[in-house]
Each structure stands twice: as C-alpha cells, then as structure tokens.
Amino acid sequence: MTPGPAGHPSPFCGPPFTERGRRTLLRTRDGVLVDAHHEPGPDTRTGGAESLAIVVAHGFTGDLERPHVRRAAAVFAQRAGVITFSFRGHGASGGRSTVGDREVLDVAAAVDWARRLGYERVVTVGFSMGGSVVLRHAASGAAGRDTEHEGRTGARVDAVAAVSAPARWYYRGTAPMRRLHWMVTRPTGRLVGRYGFRTRIHHEEWDPVPLSPVESVPLIAPTPLLIVHGDQDPYFPLDHPRTLAAAGNAELWLEKGMGHAEHAATDDLLERIARWSSHPGKNGKA
Template identity: 35%
Template sequence: MRLAARPRPDAARTVLRVLGGATAALGAIAVTTGAAALAIAANAARAVVTPPGERPEEVILHGVDRASRTVTVSATSETELPGRYSLWFDRGRGHARVGTIVGRGPGVVIRELLSVERGDLETATRARWGAWYYLTPVDLGVEAEDVTVDTEFGPAPAWLVPAPDPSVRWIIQVHGRGVTRAEGLRVVPTARAGGWTSLLISYRNDGEAPSSPDGRYGLGDDEWRDVAAAIRFARERGARQIVLMGWSMGGATVLQTVLRASEARYVDGVILESAAVDWRAVLSRQARRRGLPRAIQALATRVLSEPWGVRLTGRAAPIDLDRLDATARAAELGVPLLVLHSDDDPDVPIEPILRLVAAAPGDVRLERFAVAGHTRLWNFDPHRFERAIGAWLSQLPEPSGRS
C-alpha cells in the first residue's frame, strides 16, 4: 500500500491528544512512531471514502483465438468463476464480454469470447474483470428514457425503463461503490417480465451525478438523500408501489433511506445484493485482506468516524458508523426484504447479513449462494438469481393506490 503524505504536525498532535493512550497500542505493532501509524491509518480511511480513479488491470491477457472465439486469461479467483462477465482493457476504453470456461492450462483459463463492444482486444495485454455485464439499456433491446432526478446538488442522470404495459410498480436501482447505474441493468429483464418499471439512478460522487462539495463518499450516510429524491421523482411519474434494490454500498444506502427518509412511507419492499449492512465488519474484513494490523484497523475506523478525522479523509463531516449499522436497527425496517448474498463474498462478510435476516421483522427471505463472490450472483447463476427476484416480486401485495 502506498503511504499517504505525512500529516501536518498540528493534525498529528490533535489526533494523538484525542486518542490519549493510543501511543502504547501503536508501540505494539511494527511502526516506529505514532505519526507513521497515523499516516497508514489515514491512507486506509481516505481510500474508503475517495471515489476511485483509474482501476488497475490485474488480469493478464494471453491471447485471442478468432477461430474458436475464445480468450485466454490469467487464472484468478474471479476469472475461474463460472458465468458471464465483462472484460475491460486499454485503460477502460475497451470492453468485451466473456462466457463459459472451455479450458484450463497452467496458470490460465480459456473462456468463450462472446463479443467485443469496443477496442482491439487482440493487441491488449492486460485487463480488468467486471461484474456488470450490460453497459446501457440498448444492450437489452428495450426502450429507455434518459431522465434526471433533482437532488440537492443538481440534476442526476438516470435511466427510466418502462414496463411493457403502463405500470404503477417501480423498482429503483441503487448501484454500489466505484461503479455506475449500469450495474442494475442485470435486473431489468426480470423486472419487465413481472410488469415493473425500472429507474436506475446515479448519486453524488459516482462520476455521473453532481458531486458533493467534499467529493467524498458517505458509505450511505449521505447518499440516501439522493435515493429519497428518486422516490419523489417516481411518485411524480405515477409510481404507487416502490421497491428499492441496492448493490453493495447501494444496499447500505437503501437501508438508510428506509430508516431515515420521510419518503420511506412509500417503500413497499427492499432487495439487497451483496449489501454492506455493517460497515465496521466490512472495513475489518477489507483491512485484514490488506494485511493491516488490528491497531491500524482500529485507528483507521476512528479516522473515519471521529470529528478530528475529517482533516485526514477530506470529508466535510465524520461518518456515523453506529447509525449505519443496519443489523442493530433491523427491528425498525418493517418492509419485506429479499436478501441475496454469497458465503464467499471477499468484500462483505455474510455474518452481519445473517444477523440482519434473523432480527428483521415480517417477510424476510434469504437467497444464500456458496461461491458467487461479490455482486456477481447474477453472473454466476442468472437463472437462480432471476427466479428468486421474480418470485419475490410476484408475491408482493397489489399496489394500495395510496396518494
């Protein structure tokens, strides 16, 4: 991990004064000074709330076979998963779709090459694996309207994909961290088959919607306001039954909408896909994957959540991680829930999901996968994924017609 710039002396003194006895804990780990530990923790905390720039291309491309329409890539935990995926190359300018695994070799996987939407895959040497498969509604062959949702920072672009017949049933899709509204396109065919209109929104700091003044993510602590704006938009366009679906951080955002927005009274159900329902658990999992010592993990969490930490993260305000813990507030949800998650999710552990499912009242259903990864449940097994969502939607009560 690249270390952040050394904090200004006044910032470091402020942190150490607030932490009080943290110096002794820091001495137990492999850092030589409190300032060095603080720099590592600040870097980790800042990375969590900073929208990503150019993504690393970690998949090695070994070649394309035109005759067999296959592509050979390096074997990783992601490229070895069955299913259909995106392959981004040429620093994001190129895009291809890959499918079934048709062969393996030492350190490589040979996959079916389904299409190349743009770029020259044959000259590329590295790529990035991606879960969101469709890029725009055009890929689905459906009509869609480009609309904007009025948020507190300005108009945020969205796609409105109507049901085949006029419908008052709407699904609002809320994408995850570091991706765009295209993530939710995988659910549009299932929604349309059930007679639901889809609204796929953008939100602050996602690269499409207007940014907040600080340009930082709130992990759902701020973004729920943009979902509330989308609910208002849907209501103005005739929606009388609304389901919110959130992916990863979008799941955290959806749950905060239900718990905090006045518009929550119009929400008739929630679908969670690989959702972050307890950020402390998520941050701990990701810190362990990066090899950060426990003391640094704890300090990074304090940087995110304490008032003095805003000087290090660039956020306008600290993040209230207790308020974002939906497992602790599960009894307040009170709407039907469909929860889709995988045991092997490398980013968001399933244990908080199980606590949420056990504690939430009313109709709560868990579709539990074993080896589908993070936000890749559709890619891994689209039939099971679509069947679970379609069946759940069909069993929701008829729209109430409330005004």
C-alpha cells in the first residue's frame, strides 16, 4: 500500500515527465485502459542499457505520478529504459482495483509494450501489492500457464524483483493491514479509497481466489527472482519474505531499518536493484 492521500491534478495536463518520455494508454486483455509512461534509458553508446527495460509495478493506492514512483523510475533510468504505469482503478487508469487479482493483466500489458518498443530484456520490479502481482505474472509466463480469468498473459520476463510483497492473501496480522482490509471490504472504506486515495476499488470478492504469491514462486524458475524486504516493515513481518524465498530459488535481501515499499526504498537500494536487474544473480554488485 502507498500511504498518504493523493492529489487530484489531471495526469494529462502540463508538460511530459521528461522531454524524451512518452505517455500512452495500454489496453489489457480484458479491455481496461491503463495509463503508462516510457522513459528511455541511457544511450546505447554508454553501455547498451537500451536493451534492458525495467517495468515498475507500484503499491496499492499508488500511481505512476506519485513522487516515490517517479523517484524510483529516475534511479532505474540511469541504467535502463523504464516503464511505469498505474494499476487499474488507480490514477488515470480505467476500471477498478481488484487488489492483486486482475492486475496481472496490467503488468502483462506493460511488459508487452516494452517488447514492442524493442527491448531485448524486460525485468519487472513490484512494490507491495505490485510485488505480489509481478510474482504471479512471472509464474504464469515462466510456466506457460493460463491466468485464472483471461488466458495466457503472453508476456514473458527475464527477471523479477518483489519488494515488500506479502507471501499470502488475507493477512490481517498488523494494524495497517487491518485498516487496508476495512477499506477494501466495507462500502465506507471504498469511499475513503476513492476520494481520499484516488483509488477505485471493486466491490466483488475474488472468485476464484487467485494463486497466492508463495504458490507462484516455485513456478517462476528458471527466471531469476529477487525478494527484498525491510526489517521494519509495518505491513508484513519478516516471515513473509522468508517464506517467499524458501518457496523457490530466490535471492533474499533483508534491508536493515527499511520500512515498506517504494516510500521506504532508498536511492542506494533502488540502484542496487537496478544493478541486479542488469546482471541477475550478482547481488547488485555488477
């Protein structure tokens, strides 16, 4: 989840994020229009980073215009092309949030766009809810299996990193997660989400319940997988990242003093994730 209320400026007003960037709407397999932005990376003459794209999947109640999402994109853009997007029901995207279920189709649309832009390698980096979604998307792509609702995602990735992701659904073990469940499950809570956080939440319960993050991890191999989590995360305690890492062949970074998701990720951590994305399995030291 992305703490704090959102502002309400029109996302298509004013200048683009950068002179080189491109803003567009992507249509998902189930017909939802997703607001997306492409930031070209360094010139190929400076190391060939243009062959790599990082797709950033934000946390619940975030969107591509949030300052911390833009900060992460700016750090990643020093090494790769970057695609940010707003999940359905968030910001200027259409539809309603299903809090991690159909959002896998939003990631698939962003990854497919990266391929169509000509990137040879595509890495997904997800935060919180976005972390759970990129795990499910990678599992579907690596195993060639169908998603629960809409068939093949059709968008394979070359590596995946999940930051501050839950291991299992319906977790209510912390006060922030109990507040989140109230917002998602109660009519009054969904009004708070809509007008306080600029997030439109679907009222229907999951049917069927999607594959959980921890069930997804074993299906991701041989795609390189990185799990990142803060030891001061107020949403998900350390049993979540440890359970995820133990479920498959994943690299685990437990970050001392770090809180939750993109807000808590330092520029140094984002840079290490970008280095890992360039050379998965080298612990961000390349």
